[in-house]
Amino acid sequence: MKFSRNIMIALLYLALAPMNAHASELVAGSYDQKNDWLVFQWSSPEYGLRTAMLDSGNKVKPSIHASVLPDGSGSFLYAFEIGNLLGASQLLQHVYISHPSSVTDAKAPAPQSEWDMGEYKNQGIWSWTKVLGSVRGIPAGQTVKGFAFKSKGLPSIVDAKFSGKRRVKFSGPGDEDPDGVQESFDRVYANLKAQYPDKFADTVKQKTVGPIDPPASFNHGSLIQNLILLVSQARLQGWIDNDGIENSFTVKLNNAQSKISAGDMKTAKNVLGAFMSDVQAQNGKHLSAEAYALLYFNAKYIVDHL
Amino acid sequence: MLTTRLRYKFYVICLCSVISAIGWPKDSSAETFTIDFTTLPDKTNISAIPKPDGIIFGGRVEHSSVIVGYPVPPGYYAWSAYMGYGHLGGSFDFTKARVSKITAEVIGVHSVGSFSRNPALNYWATGTSYNPTAQDICFLDTTKFYTECTLVIDGINSSGIFNFQGVGGQVWWVVLIKKLTIDYEPVVFLDLWPHNLQVSQTGASLGSDGILKVVPGIPVKGSVSIISAANSLNQNETRSSILTVQAGNHTYSQSFNLSETRSQQGMLTISFSITFDPSDAGIQTITATVNPGHEPPETDYSYNAKSVQVKVVGDFKLMLNLSVPEVYPNNTSGNSNTIITALLSDSAGNPVYGKSIQFYSAPQDGSGGHIAEIHHGARPKGTFESSSCTTGADGTCQVTYTASQFGGLEKILGNLSGNASVKDSKTLTVKVPALAPLSGGPYTFKCFGNSSEPSCPGGGYGHTSFYSVQSFVDEDMFAIASAYSGTFPGAPLLTVTDASLSWGGLYDYKNTWTNPHRFHREGTDIDIRSTSIPDDNQETFESIVCRLGGFPNLELAGLPNEHYHLYFHTYSSAISSYCQDSQ
Numbered sequence A: 001m002k003f004s005r006n007i008m009i010a011l012l013y014l015a016l017a018p019m020n021a022h023a024s025e026l027v028a029g030s031y032d033q034k035n036d037w038l039v040f041q042w043s044s045p046e047y048g049l050r051t052a053m054l055d056s057g058n059k060v061k062p063s064i065h066a067s068v069l070p071d072g073s074g075s076f077l078y079a080f081e082i083g084n085l086l087g088a089s090q091l092l093q094h095v096y097i098s099h100p101s102s103v104t105d106a107k108a109p110a111p112q113s114e115w116d117m118g119e120y121k122n123q124g125i126w127s128w129t130k131v132l133g134s135v136r137g138i139p140a141g142q143t144v145k146g147f148a149f150k151s152k153g154l155p156s157i158v159d160a161k162f163s164g165k166r167r168v169k170f171s172g173p174g175d176e177d178p179d180g181v182q183e184s185f186d187r188v189y190a191n192l193k194a195q196y197p198d199k200f201a202d203t204v205k206q207k208t209v210g211p212i213d214p215p216a217s218f219n220h221g222s223l224i225q226n227l228i229l230l231v232s233q234a235r236l237q238g239w240i241d242n243d244g245i246e247n248s249f250t251v252k253l254n255n256a257q258s259k260i261s262a263g264d265m266k267t268a269k270n271v272l273g274a275f276m277s278d279v280q281a282q283n284g285k286h287l288s289a290e291a292y293a294l295l296y297f298n299a300k301y302i303v304d305h306l
Numbered sequence B: 001m002l003t004t005r006l007r008y009k010f011y012v013i014c015l016c017s018v019i020s021a022i023g024w025p026k027d028s029s030a031e032t033f034t035i036d037f038t039t040l041p042d043k044t045n046i047s048a049i050p051k052p053d054g055i056i057f058g059g060r061v062e063h064s065s066v067i068v069g070y071p072v073p074p075g076y077y078a079w080s081a082y083m084g085y086g087h088l089g090g091s092f093d094f095t096k097a098r099v100s101k102i103t104a105e106v107i108g109v110h111s112v113g114s115f116s117r118n119p120a121l122n123y124w125a126t127g128t129s130y131n132p133t134a135q136d137i138c139f140l141d142t143t144k145f146y147t148e149c150t151l152v153i154d155g156i157n158s159s160g161i162f163n164f165q166g167v168g169g170q171v172w173w174v175v176l177i178k179k180l181t182i183d184y185e186p187v188v189f190l191d192l193w194p195h196n197l198q199v200s201q202t203g204a205s206l207g208s209d210g211i212l213k214v215v216p217g218i219p220v221k222g223s224v225s226i227i228s229a230a231n232s233l234n235q236n237e238t239r240s241s242i243l244t245v246q247a248g249n250h251t252y253s254q255s256f257n258l259s260e261t262r263s264q265q266g267m268l269t270i271s272f273s274i275t276f277d278p279s280d281a282g283i284q285t286i287t288a289t290v291n292p293g294h295e296p297p298e299t300d301y302s303y304n305a306k307s308v309q310v311k312v313v314g315d316f317k318l319m320l321n322l323s324v325p326e327v328y329p330n331n332t333s334g335n336s337n338t339i340i341t342a343l344l345s346d347s348a349g350n351p352v353y354g355k356s357i358q359f360y361s362a363p364q365d366g367s368g369g370h371i372a373e374i375h376h377g378a379r380p381k382g383t384f385e386s387s388s389c390t391t392g393a394d395g396t397c398q399v400t401y402t403a404s405q406f407g408g409l410e411k412i413l414g415n416l417s418g419n420a421s422v423k424d425s426k427t428l429t430v431k432v433p434a435l436a437p438l439s440g441g442p443y444t445f446k447c448f449g450n451s452s453e454p455s456c457p458g459g460g461y462g463h464t465s466f467y468s469v470q471s472f473v474d475e476d477m478f479a480i481a482s483a484y485s486g487t488f489p490g491a492p493l494l495t496v497t498d499a500s501l502s503w504g505g506l507y508d509y510k511n512t513w514t515n516p517h518r519f520h521r522e523g524t525d526i527d528i529r530s531t532s533i534p535d536d537n538q539e540t541f542e543s544i545v546c547r548l549g550g551f552p553n554l555e556l557a558g559l560p561n562e563h564y565h566l567y568f569h570t571y572s573s574a575i576s577s578y579c580q581d582s583q
Helices: A002-019 A181-195 A220-237 A243-261 A265-282 A289-305 B016-021 B260-265 B471-487 B535-547
Strands: A027-032 A037-044 A048-054 A062-070 A076-084 A092-098 A104-107 A115-120 A125-130 A142-151 A154-164 A204-212 B031-036 B089-110 B120-126 B146-167 B173-186 B192-200 B212-214 B220-228 B238-247 B250-259 B267-274 B282-290 B305-312 B317-322 B337-345 B356-363 B388-390 B396-402 B408-416 B419-430 B443-445 B494-498 B525-529 B551-555 B563-567
Touching (some): A027 A181, A062 A204, A076 A204, A115 B535, A125 B535, A220 A243, A220 A289, A265 A289, B192 B212, B192 B305, B250 B267, B337 B356, B337 B408, B337 B419, B388 B396, B443 B471, B471 B494, B535 B551
Parallel strands (some): B317 B419
Antiparallel strands (some): A027 A037, A062 A076, A154 A204, B192 B220, B238 B250, B238 B282, B282 B305, B317 B337, B356 B408, B494 B525, B525 B563
């Protein structure tokens, strides 16, 4: 029995040897095209042939839409609608949204108990993971509402990351394996990662709107400049669908900036008020909810402090 | 010098044809030499006649009927000396022979027929331990012109210069020896003497007083050349001799054979070795003696011993110092090396140069949470960059020591090479600092309430305090368990089965001083019993672990030992893959 097992291991090593940079590696690694995952195999004297499959979590097609509303108590409610577009081969299981400003009162989609959510330790990231229920993630072609948190931070552009549910659990060499296996695994892992970088990518990144703390000291000039930058970034994200709108907003903001520079705060306030009216008027038309949140509430913050 | 001792010249009357009358047995402890002057040709030069080693005398045989004017009857042959007054005498050099008995047949010749005083043959000796007695004289008949007596001196047993002289008579007489027999023992040993005695010790140096400073415990190697006199041995003769080297209570002895051939070469070098003890501290005299017990003046070469002084520095002091008294176990993230500095000084505190210091280590049983009695095999030691070093001009030298993979106490010992009594030691603490037992929370432990299980201390497990972690891991574990129990209030508590030993290092949970565990060395790994987590809860658990600082890996999935290994340190990039948020 043991003999035949050893032969099997030897044959496996022979079959996988060309894929390894180190012919004498204790761990064999390869990309399994059929299953679109990576396979690692090694031998353990105590437990025999060991196999680990690494299924990258990037086989999802996420979509995210953010909306921001004041909650009436000095905070903003950040709400997200997240979908997994058709063509995704994995359930969208993990959602990570960075929040440079602290958040509270987080919510998960109903039933909320099926989602584990929480702060990522020391990283300024809030996560939701579908851990229970018959379907552990958002299936392709579906959209889920109910992701939300509150924050006193002003809307800004932040990272959102999404990861699919692995089709197999990954369990690499560990504590019980012989000397050299872990080191060999690390080398093989690194070599394969260099060869197939996308097969090791576990997340898909996008941009969304999240909270950021306003500057500690109020500076009209830099705040106007930041607002101008948000206009251009919102256009880049497609949250403003028209160059003319972008240009119109930029002209107004530059005008406000010149008035502030001239010390004409009253006129500057009027110009920014007109800008906010335009934003409201374009919300849902040429502006997405994200663009509206970014431009309206940041402009309001300046006006409130002039 | 010999000639100054002669008081008379000897004239021996003899016949050349009777040379065979002279002879001596060789290689026997007691030998006899006889010379009958009456048989030797006239005018025989006694010096030229072969004689045994150790017997030297000269003179000449006179065969005459008239000696100093006094007629000698025909048929008498005599050995005589002429000094104008009729006294007869001469010196016999027996400094190289141990003479036991001298027998001399004596005649007296008187010109007027009688002696007014009692003539006699008397003798005295120089350089000998023998003192003449009243019996050592023979008296002649004073009433006859020609008279004889025999002088027998027995029990001499000494070497030296023997002087014979006729004494006591009037001026008109002469006393002659016609036959001489000497019983003797050849003495050749002391024709050897030591020369060019040299001593040295590895690394030794001369003191300001010009005396070599040596240390105890290390052999003092020496050599001495043995010089032999050209006439020490007869042809083809071999003699056994002995060299002793004495220094305090230390003696070195070596027998050696000196052959005639060697004798001609004149020199034999013998090496020796003396090792001093610390109690020998101070000035020591090393004396090399050839054939001790044979005292001068049995030899012309009065010095059969040669000496040299050394200074034994007896109270060396060795001090070890560790650059850091506490290091991490090997194969952890911290420094596991300490530099050992050895300082060797003498009693005056002066640094000692050029001495080799040896090092070794001894891990302390039971330290670091490893119960010695339950472990199999010898506890591994750390390693020295070099097992020894040699002190420099400042008396110091250094080696680097790398601790073992195990937390615990490792005793570093050093001693002077060749002298284990000059030693010192320091204890190195090998530990991952600041590990502390998990402080508890909404989780439990494998051995909590089950301490008598085989894998627990009460059941004979070979380790103690194996729930130790770094403080941030303690906080993370608390947060994870709190989140988990908060999500699943009715679920069983998480069960911690292993973390790290209290001092970290390799945690050989099978008590074999080797893996497994490969990890669990620095308080950043926690094993959780997976069976304590219902299947439906496992993804939640993993998600909680990931967002609260850990990396969960379900090890040995499907096997009896299946468990969650929570990494709180990413030893490699692969470990990051246990959470899907890393890229």
